[in-house]
Amino acid sequence: MNNSYIYVSMLIIGLVTFILRATPFMLGKKLKNIDFIVYIENKLPVIMMFILTFYAAGLSDAHSIDVVQDQLLALTLTVVMHFMLNNYLASILSGVVFYVYLANSVN
Amino acid sequence: MNKYTSIIIQTVPIMMGYIPLGMAFGFLITKSGIDWFIAPIFSLVAFAGAIQFLAIPMLLSGESYLNIAMMTLLVNFRHIFYGVSLFKFVPEGILKRVYFIFCITDENYSLLTSAKNIKTKDALILVFINHLYWVFGALIGALLAGQVEAINGLSFALTALFCVLFLEQYKSNPSIKLFGIAIFSTALASLISPQNFIVVASFLAMLMLFLDFTYSEGKILKNE
DSSP: OHHHHHHHHHHHHHHHHHHHHHHHHHTTTTHHTTTHHHHHHHHHHHHHHHHHHHHHHHHHTSSSSSHHHHHHHHHHHHHHHHHHOOOOOHHHHHHHHHHHHHHHOOO | OOHHHHHHHHHHHHHHHHHHHHHHHHHHHHHTTTTHHHHHHHHHOOOOTTHHHHHHHHHHTTHHHHHHHHHHOOOOTTGEEEEHHHGGGGOSHHHHHHHHHOOOHHHHHHHHHHHHHOOOGGGGHHHHHHHHHHHHHHHHHHHTTTOOOTTTTEEEEEEEHHHHHHHHHHHSSSOOHHHHHHHHHHHHHHHHHHHHHHHHHHHHHHHHHHHHIIIIIIIHHHHO
């Protein structure tokens, strides 16, 4: 494996991702006339956020039940903190600290 | 409060996700035997999140460019829908416009669609700062790869970030139906294809939104 192979590969990844991200802007104002696009504009974010939460939880290579359990416990704390304090940082920080503690404690 | 201070404060939740995750990326790719300077360059030219992690085993096994392109297309396909919610944030000027679009990651999309007090003209600076976090994280991770073991569990920051953004989105758009679609797509995708979770889940969500639009909401819109 040489570096030029890596450079070309990363450019391909960057370019394909960019094209995907740019598509709605290339179609531009025309999209605004499509009712379905107007409809998903407001509905999709909340659903994607939910899916991404689970996706990110799985990203940290969860293959054992312990990991899943730790993730769910830490997520619960994050949600509870967010309802109590309504502060992004406090919720995220408490979830992370708790998860790091769980992930590093011997069961 | 100074303008930049208030923008930086808004990026802090993203920083808490990007720096540890960027470090994890830099750490892993460098530990796999790839030159340390590749990690920050990769994060600079791609800013693509999960696919960068997936690229590590693909690069190691010498996958063809076509396979790498196909994998990127599949994993990031959901990004094709993100721009629709971000039209108002796009800056003037071709270079600024291209760079802003380049920066529409899951996290930037989430932040820009969730936070209510982001000024349209500040969006570009905001995504730029977040890109810096991502590159900086990769650089630090790459440099540490030769030195230390990773702190286990820091990447949970990103899970917590999406979770909190979900709660904020739900507060401003409370709907049992949307919640149902989210749970159903997540559950079904985990069951039928855990390896391609993100691709299948976002496809299912779009399909259900389309069905909902066709059979209920669309009719309401047309009758208005």
